[in-house]
Amino acid sequence: MSIDLTFPVPPFGLSGSAFTLTPVEGSEGLFTLVGDGSRLFLLDAAVHLPAYEPVLSTAQVDVLGLTAPEDAMLLVVANPAAEGTTVNLLAPVVVNARTSVGAQLILEDQDFPLRAELARR
Numbered sequence: 001m002s003i004d005l006t007f008p009v010p011p012f013g014l015s016g017s018a019f020t021l022t023p024v025e026g027s028e029g030l031f032t033l034v035g036d037g038s039r040l041f042l043l044d045a046a047v048h049l050p051a052y053e054p055v056l057s058t059a060q061v062d063v064l065g066l067t068a069p070e071d072a073m074l075l076v077v078a079n080p081a082a083e084g085t086t087v088n089l090l091a092p093v094v095v096n097a098r099t100s101v102g103a104q105l106i107l108e109d110q111d112f113p114l115r116a117e118l119a120r121r
Contacts, residue, residue: 003100005033008063011077011093011104014038019102021095031075033093042075042093043118049076054092054112060105064096071098078118086115 002022010016011033019035021042029047033040045052052074056066066072073095077088089112095102 003095005095005100005102007102007104009103010035011040012091014040021102030078040093041078041080043078043087045074045076045092048118049087049089052076052089052112054089054107054110056094056105057108060094060103063103064094064101065099066094066096071096073097077104079115085118087118088114089116090114 002020005019005021007017007019014035015038016036019033022032022034024030024032024041029044031042031044033042043049054074056072064072075093075095077091077093079086079088090110091104091106091114093102093104
């Protein structure tokens with residue numbers, strides 16, 4: 001089931017404010033984020049990176065209108081390549097599951113890599 005999302009500021013490298021998040025059939029926790037002719041692959045961190053627990057600032061929580069941690073869907077941008085897939089842990093995409101508002105956030109004062117190798121499962 002696809003979800004229509006609104007981004008007050010588009011994810012890096014994309015334009016517009018309306019996007020569709022769609023699960024990739026046969027791949028648990030893998031999504032495409034499509035908008036304005038461009039696409040990103042996103043992984044559900046809860047499925048693929050259960051130990052990944054970034055801390056959002058108060059301003060970031062406010063932008064998304066989050067009132068409870070369980071309302072936040074935490075996704076990371078995946079970059080598939082022939083030599084392996086990397087994920088961006090420094091700038092996750094967070095979606096408010098109640099309001100369908102999303103944002104790609106830059107984590108401040110946290111030691112996460114921009115390109116972390118994704119271990120095969």
